[in-house]
């Protein structure tokens with residue numbers, strides 16, 4: 001969403017609320033299979049003595065795939081972010097700064113960058129998911145498969161190391 005900030009820029013101390021939906025097809029997130037709801041961004045831009053700053057919340061309901069056991073599970077995406085909006089970029093490399101062009105800023109870009117940079121790289125259905133047996137493929141969350149007994153313990157240890 002491109003937000004017109006001309007009035008805000010001229011009024012230090014003032015704020016402006018906004019809300020928009022992010023196009024989830026622009027988000028290529030590892031492990032996310034489907035979006036059950038739109039990705040909603042609600043936020044506020046404030047002018048602090050000439051510094052334009054925005055804070056926002058991102059929320060969505062997702063269906064994800066566990067990186068270990070490959071099961072599908074629901075997940076609530078909840079994130080909070082902030083960005084600075086500026087009419088002149090002094091340091092091109094600063095990721096938290098977004099340009100105000102002709103008095104307007106593209107807040108979609110700030111929200112999308114925040115999600116992509118902060119999204120968990122490896123989604124698990126639960127912290128201690130046991131995953132699948134590398135030998136028979138059984139879901140070890142449902143109980144041991146019996147392969148473990150004749151697996152070389154050195155190989156098992158190596159497997160655990162590789163996973164980290």
Ligand SMILES: [Zn+2]
Nearest residue numbers: 066069125129
């Ligand atoms: Zn799992």
Ligand SMILES: [Zn+2]
Nearest residue numbers: 133136145147
């Ligand atoms: Zn097995």
